Amino acid sequence: MPKRGKRYQAAIAKLDRNKLYPPEEAMQLIKEMASAKFDETVEVHARLGIDPRHAEQQMREVVLMPAGLGKTTRIAVFAEGEDAKIAENAGADIVGGADLAERIQNEGFMDFDVAIAVPEIMGLVGRLGRVLGPRGLMPNPRAGTVVRGEDLPRVIEEARGGRVEVRNDKTANLHVPIGKASFTAPALLKNFAALMGAVGRAKPANSKGAFIRKLVVTSTMGPAIRIDPTQALALDVDSIEI
Numbered sequence: 001m002p003k004r005g006k007r008y009q010a011a012i013a014k015l016d017r018n019k020l021y022p023p024e025e026a027m028q029l030i031k032e033m034a035s036a037k038f039d040e041t042v043e044v045h046a047r048l049g050i051d052p053r054h055a056e057q058q059m060r061e062v063v064l065m066p067a068g069l070g071k072t073t074r075i076a077v078f079a080e081g082e083d084a085k086i087a088e089n090a091g092a093d094i095v096g097g098a099d100l101a102e103r104i105q106n107e108g109f110m111d112f113d114v115a116i117a118v119p120e121i122m123g124l125v126g127r128l129g130r131v132l133g134p135r136g137l138m139p140n141p142r143a144g145t146v147v148r149g150e151d152l153p154r155v156i157e158e159a160r161g162g163r164v165e166v167r168n169d170k171t172a173n174l175h176v177p178i179g180k181a182s183f184t185a186p187a188l189l190k191n192f193a194a195l196m197g198a199v200g201r202a203k204p205a206n207s208k209g210a211f212i213r214k215l216v217v218t219s220t221m222g223p224a225i226r227i228d229p230t231q232a233l234a235l236d237v238d239s240i241e242i
Contacts (some may be wrong), residue, residue, distance in 0.1 A: 034181035065162035
């Protein structure tokens with residue numbers, strides 16, 4: 001077992017590893033334990049009571065983080081003609097059609113965090129599935145990243161402001177960023193509540209037993225804090241002021 005550094009040891013000394021923390025207390029504690037020299041990302045990890053082998057139990061939702069994510073998001077839009085002009089005017093960082101697809105396919109260009117496409121060009125974008133798919137960048141109607149030209153400004157604004165796609169991995173786990181350690185505790189809590197609301201609403205009808213089996217919040221360099229799933233699902237995002 002690797003030896004932990006002094007900062008980690010100091011952080012874990014503040015933590016009761018056997019306790020299920022209320023969400024409010026967990027968000028305050030995560031800030032106290034984040035001691036790295038950079039602004040650590042705060043992430044939520046959850047073990048779901050689903051069987052990811054079945055399509056009807058897959059979870060794929062989009063969450064708008066009310067307090068944002070505290071990072072710069074580079075947005076690429078696959079569009080041509082008038083749609084391309086709309087995307088450019090809406091502030092997209094990269095806009096293109098066949099030329100952008102060629103850069104990605106032949107040059108390995110991946111200098112963006114979110115990819116959006118209009119339906120008319122998805123035949124071209126679909127060829128990039130093996131490149132974009134494994135990186136979670138493939139535009140998808142279910143994720144709200146394949147939209148008509150008139151909807152591009154709204155989707156670009158959402159992506160810039162803290163739009164997160166939430167989906168389970170093949171082991172039925174979720175891994176979702178909810179902000180930075182520099183955020184206030186109420187801001188982290190509001191983002192957390194937005195996430196939990198989306199997770200609760202997405203429970204498959206045929207999922208048996210506890211939907212959230214394990215729930216933790218952690219920062220980039222800090223230990224995980226266990227959170228009470230029942231209290232997490234009961235949060236009212238609208239009642240949290242930041």
